[in-house]
Amino acid sequence: xxxxxxxxxxxxxxxxxxxxxxxxxxxxxxxxxxxxxxxxxxxxxxxxxxxxxxxxxxxxxxxxxxxxxxxxxxxxxxxxxxxxxxxxxxxxxxxxxxxxxxxxxxxxxxxxxxxxxxxxxxxxxxxxxxxxxxxxxxxxxxxxxxxxxxxxxxxxxxxxxxxxxxxxxxxxxxxxxxxxxxxxxxxxxxxxxxxxxxx
Amino acid sequence: xxxxxxxxxxxxxxxxxxxxxxxxxxxxxxxxxxxxxxxxxxxxxxxxxxxxxxxxxxxxxxxxxxxxxxxxxxxxxxxxxxxxxxxxxxxxxxxxxxxxxxxxxxxxxxxxxxxxxxxxxxxxxxxxxxxxxxxxxxxxxxxxxxxxxxxxxxxxxxxxxxxxxxxxxxxxxxxxxxxxxxxxxxxxxxxxxxxxxxxxxxxxxxxxxxxxxxxxxxxxxxxxxxxxxxxxxxxxxxxxxxxxxxxxxxxxxxxxxxxxxxxxxxxxxxxxxxxxxxxxxxxxxxxxxxxxxxxxxxxxxxxxxxxxxxxxxxxxxxxxxxxxxxxxxxxxxxxxxxxxxxxxxxxxxxxxxxxxxxxxxxxxxxxxxxxxxxxxxxxxxxxxxxxxxxxxxxxxxxxxxxxxxxxxxxxxxxxxxxxxxxxxxxxxxxxxxxxxxxxx
Numbered sequence: 001x002x003x004x005x006x007x008x009x010x011x012x013x014x015x016x017x018x019x020x021x022x023x024x025x026x027x028x029x030x031x032x033x034x035x036x037x038x039x040x041x042x043x044x045x046x047x048x049x050x051x052x053x054x055x056x057x058x059x060x061x062x063x064x065x066x067x068x069x070x071x072x073x074x075x076x077x078x079x080x081x082x083x084x085x086x087x088x089x090x091x092x093x094x095x096x097x098x099x100x101x102x103x104x105x106x107x108x109x110x111x112x113x114x115x116x117x118x119x120x121x122x123x124x125x126x127x128x129x130x131x132x133x134x135x136x137x138x139x140x141x142x143x144x145x146x147x148x149x150x151x152x153x154x155x156x157x158x159x160x161x162x163x164x165x166x167x168x169x170x171x172x173x174x175x176x177x178x179x180x181x182x183x184x185x186x187x188x189x190x191x192x193x194x195x196x197x198x199x
Numbered sequence: 200x201x202x203x204x205x206x207x208x209x210x211x212x213x214x215x216x217x218x219x220x221x222x223x224x225x226x227x228x229x230x231x232x233x234x235x236x237x238x239x240x241x242x243x244x245x246x247x248x249x250x251x252x253x254x255x256x257x258x259x260x261x262x263x264x265x266x267x268x269x270x271x272x273x274x275x276x277x278x279x280x281x282x283x284x285x286x287x288x289x290x291x292x293x294x295x296x297x298x299x300x301x302x303x304x305x306x307x308x309x310x311x312x313x314x315x316x317x318x319x320x321x322x323x324x325x326x327x328x329x330x331x332x333x334x335x336x337x338x339x340x341x342x343x344x345x346x347x348x349x350x351x352x353x354x355x356x357x358x359x360x361x362x363x364x365x366x367x368x369x370x371x372x373x374x375x376x377x378x379x380x381x382x383x384x385x386x387x388x389x390x391x392x393x394x395x396x397x398x399x400x401x402x403x404x405x406x407x408x409x410x411x412x413x414x415x416x417x418x419x420x421x422x423x424x425x426x427x428x429x430x431x432x433x434x435x436x437x438x439x440x441x442x443x444x445x446x447x448x449x450x451x452x453x454x455x456x457x458x459x460x461x462x463x464x465x466x467x468x469x470x471x472x473x474x475x476x477x478x479x480x481x482x483x484x485x486x487x488x489x490x491x492x493x494x495x496x497x498x499x500x501x502x503x504x505x506x507x508x509x510x511x512x513x514x515x516x517x518x519x520x521x522x523x524x525x526x527x528x529x530x531x532x533x534x535x536x537x538x539x540x541x542x543x544x545x546x547x548x549x550x551x552x553x554x555x556x557x558x559x560x561x562x563x564x565x566x567x568x569x570x571x572x573x574x575x576x577x578x579x580x581x582x583x584x585x586x587x588x589x590x591x592x593x594x595x596x597x598x599x600x601x602x603x604x605x606x607x608x609x610x611x612x613x614x615x616x617x618x619x620x621x622x623x624x625x626x627x628x629x630x631x632x633x634x635x636x637x638x639x
Binding site for chain 2: 015016019023030034042046049050053054056057129130131133134137138141142145146
């Protein structure tokens with residue numbers, strides 16, 4: 001328990017969780033203010049994106065080098081970290097079903113949550129956790145604003161905003177989620193000196 | 200100072216930001232070149248629409264850069280230097296501003312070669328449209344810089360980017376149908392052209408420039424500010440700019456689409472028969488002329504044939520104009536531009552022009568028989584009507600047109616010509632063209 005508390009604190013999870021919940025509340029308020037029939041696809045995609053980028057910051061601690069000297073196996077912990085993040089990202093929009101304004105059907109929300117978290121986890125070993133948000137952000141902004149449906153390449157490139165029954169989108173999300181999980185679990189976030197590490 | 204600026208340009212997020220803007224804008228432009236291939240104005244406007252992605256990224260880049268000092272644990276050290284704060288932050292403000300402005304302009308530079316050979320008409324309004332876009336990205340980067348310093352968290356960049364996107368896309372909706380307000384404060388709103396003659400009114404550009412300059416100043420003051428009072432003062436220029444912009448802008452609930460009358464003016468060949476296209480399409484004249492003349496030659500067999508071919512420069516507003524016959528003696532052509540800036544489907548221009556003359560505008564309460572018009576057109580053209588795609592009736596409609604065309608061919612020439620003439624006259628009265636064609 002003590003280890004868990006220290007771990008969560010070193011990853012700044014409380015702040016990230018508070019930001020995520022705050023962001024969800026803001027999106028919920030906006031969703032109930034702007035639209036009549038519940039938030040649209042764009043809004044749901046952007047909400048999932050917001051939750052993912054906020055939690056991406058927790059993918060590394062202040063000193064990655066120091067972490068790695070610990071005599072504990074990291075891969076299972078990293079996997080559980082990602083799975084817990086997935087539960088938060090998919091769970092918060094699910095909570096809105098209790099209210100009148102529900103954020104999206106569960107299928108696309110889980111697909112986007114898994115795919116985007118995978119993408120962030122895939123970027124973390126390459127760019128560092130402090131910069132990993134950029135890839136999901138850049139890709140999803142474009143895909144949410146200009147969704148392309150009806151042809152294979154378009155559905156793969158804009159998988160985040162496809163309908164629930166789109167197989168190419170689901171496959172793309174699954175590939176990203178799987179490869180992100182493997183890459184992050186095995187490699188961990190990019191190592192940087194403490195001064196450069198994300199705060 | 201310039202040495203510090205050079206160092207900041209090299210060592211900060213500036214170059215990366217410029218590259219990200221260039222990549223995003225370039226990919227968006229080349230993903231759909233037909234949206235901007237028609238003119239310089241179209242290119243300037245489409246990049247303003249892509250601000251929806253570019254501006255959030257500029258905000259995120261600013262926020263990323265803004266937390267540099269606290270990220271590296273240098274905030275206190277930097278604060279302790281004796282240099283006044285405006286001097287201290289000028290290099291990074293300058294570097295980031297230059298970078299995002301350069302990135303925005305570089306998108307135009309990579310798109311320009313594609314249409315440099317075909318686009319000629321360059322109105323002053325296009326420069327205003329680009330200038331407003333540059334102001335928007337600089338304002339976004341500086342605001343991001345200030346926000347990143349005040350909220351030095353990893354999440355600041357992406358959250359700001361999402362907020363920026365939400366503002367650009369959501370504000371016109373929040374403005375509750377007050378289009379002037381939406382267009383004024385969302386610099387991407389209304390930037391996709393409905394016709395090639397469309398422009399952005401000088402007044403709108405001026406009003407947008409006013410509040411965006413105010414936002415740039417506000418971002419600067421916020422980034423320089425060291426006390427709470429000074430930070431609050433950054434709201435002053437913004438409020439002033441917004442007030443002036445609202446005062447400058449006409450408060451039209453429905454913003455009419457601004458039409459550039461100069462772009463719409465006809466540019467004609469000097470030799471007869473005269474062929475004219477709109478100024479914005481003037482480089483297409485050599486491509487249009489032979490086909491237009493071919494159509495005129497085909498139409499010459501009819502009584503009262505048109506003597507000139509003009510581009511149809513009608514623009515549609517919110518209300519459809521009263522239907523009225525096309526001007527006599529002039530064949531109207533619809534000029535569409537393909538994704539390389541040339542005349543789109545040039546082979547279709549001849550039959551299209553002939554159909555337009557035969558069917559006039561085709562705006563009848565019950566519509567006109569399109570199959571009869573098509574058969575008559577291809578009788579004049581002298582070739583078999585090609586199958587029109589887009590019908591899922593197993594080619595039944597195309598077979599029907601083919602039959603009508605064959606029955607016209609089988610008639611003696613004078614009889615067939617009389618029927619085609621009857622079709623042309625019937626179209627003006629909105630008569631049943633099938634009857635005209637079958638000679639009943």
